[in-house]
Amino acid sequence: MTELSRLDPALLIALAGLVGLLIGSFLNVVIHRLPRMMQAAWEADAAALRDEALPEAKPYNLLRPRSSCPHCGTPIAAHHNVPVLSWLMLRGRCAHCANPIPIRYPLVEVMGGLLSMAAVAQFGPTLAGLGAMVLSLALIALAFIDLDTQLLPDDLTLPLLWLGLLLNLGGTFVPLPDAVIGAVAGYLALWLVYWAFRLVTGKEGMGYGDFKLLAALGAWMGWQALPTIILLSALVGSVVGISLMIMRRHQKDTPIPFGPYLAGAGLLALYFGDGVQGLMPRL
Numbered sequence: 191m192t193e194l195s196r197l198d199p200a201l202l203i204a205l206a207g208l209v210g211l212l213i214g215s216f217l218n219v220v221i222h223r224l225p226r227m228m229q230a231a232w233e234a235d236a237a238a239l240r241d242e243a244l245p246e247a248k249p250y251n252l253l254r255p256r257s258s259c260p261h262c263g264t265p266i267a268a269h270h271n272v273p274v275l276s277w278l279m280l281r282g283r284c285a286h287c288a289n290p291i292p293i294r295y296p297l298v299e300v301m302g303g304l305l306s307m308a309a310v311a312q313f314g315p316t317l318a319g320l321g322a323m324v325l326s327l328a329l330i331a332l333a334f335i336d337l338d339t340q341l342l343p344d345d346l347t348l349p350l351l352w353l354g355l356l357l358n359l360g361g362t363f364v365p366l367p368d369a370v371i372g373a374v375a376g377y378l379a380l381w382l383v384y385w386a387f388r389l390v391t392g393k394e395g396m397g398y399g400d401f402k403l404l405a406a407l408g409a410w411m412g413w414q415a416l417p418t419i420i421l422l423s424a425l426v427g428s429v430v431g432i433s434l435m436i437m438r439r440h441q442k443d444t445p446i447p448f449g450p451y452l453a454g455a456g457l458l459a460l461y462f463g464d465g466v467q468g469l470m471p472r473l
Contacts, residue, residue, distance in 0.1 A: 199311075206310035206323065207303040211273040213327055214302025216252075218295050221334045223252055224343055262287035273299040294334070301330050308461055321357050322460060325350070325410055329453040332403060336449030342399025347406055354409030364412035372408025376416055377401045400448050407456040415459045422455035423448065 227250065237244045248255065256265045264286040270276045277296040284291060309322035328350050336342050351373060358369035380401045387395035408416050427448055 199314075202315055203307050203310050206319075207307040210303040210306025210323065210327070211299050213306070214299035214330070215271065215273045217302060217327060217331045217334075218298050219252055219257060220331050221298070221338065223250070224331075224345065225335060225339045225341060227251060228341070228343060228345075259284045259287060259289070261289040273303075298330060298334065302327055305330070305457070312461060317357065317360075318362050321353075321362060321410075324353070325460065326457060329456055333450040333453040336399070336447040340397070340445060340447045342397065342403050342449045344399075344402065347399060347402040351402065351406040351409050354406055354411075358409070358412075363410055364414075368412035368414065369409050372411065372413040372416060373405045374408075375413045376408030377405035379416065379420060380404050396448050400452060403449060403452050403456075407452065407459070411456070411459055415463075419452065419455040419459050422458060423451035426454065427451040 230247070230250065234244055257271065258265045261284060264284070267285070270280065270285055274296045277291060277293075280291065282291050282293065283289065305326035306323045309326055310319045313319035313322050328346055332342055332346055335346075354363075355366070355369055355373065358364055358366050363369075364372070380396060384394065384396055384401070387393070404416070404419065407419055411419075427446065430446070430451075
């Protein structure tokens with residue numbers, strides 16, 4: 191960190207953006223594969239309980255097999271896997287079968303780059319800057335996984351919670367007592383909402399992954415940030431949900447993932463902090 195602090199700030203921010211683009215490309219792999227890995231693990235556990243043998247499967251994890259086109263199955267060449275640039279050069283289509291490549295792939299990469307730049311610009315080449323990058327990139331992955339599957343994997347939320355507490359052992363973002371209270375209060379806040387809604391309606395209004403994600407955000411930013419995160423995410427989630435129902439893209443009983451709104455509110459609290467909290471009384 192000492193050596194990095196001697197570099198020109200603009201160069202540091204640019205380097206952070208490049209690293210964020212590269213990690214953003216890997217995030218697309220995480221978003222696509224992690225839910226499928228979880229499904230395979232659940233099926234294996236269920237088969238073990240039934241004392242059934244599963245057919246031998248090829249290795250499938252975040253590193254193997256190589257990324258390939260979901261339409262034709264052709265492995266993606268290295269020069270076709272350059273963040274953002276490859277998508278632009280290929281005009282958003284597979285080089286082999288010409289099927290469209292969703293714009294979401296370069297969007298995730300761009301988000302990774304921009305948020306990494308924001309982390310270094312705001313916190314500098316420090317432990318806080320590195321931590322803000324990690325949190326931002328993890329929130330991108332969680333938001334898109336939840337959009338796709340309505341799941342917030344423990345493999346991401348729980349390490350994020352523990353990492354927030356570890357970083358705050360030295361008060362990187364907030365004092366440790368605030369972080370511990372934030373983790374506990376974050377979990378209990380949505381847990382209580384869940385059970386109140388279930389007792390009144392007999393239905394589940396959200397999943398346990400939402401509790402864990404808010405607990406992780408509380409561990410990073412302290413209990414003081416929780417009211418802002420909860421109010422912002424609830425406000426935006428309500429507006430989007432009502433809008434979708436008005437446009438008839440969602441039925442009234444169709445669940446809407448809450449994780450992306452928690453992630454977005456967490457990013458606002460991380461980067462704008464007091465400014466966002468100051469707006470809340472006006473809202």
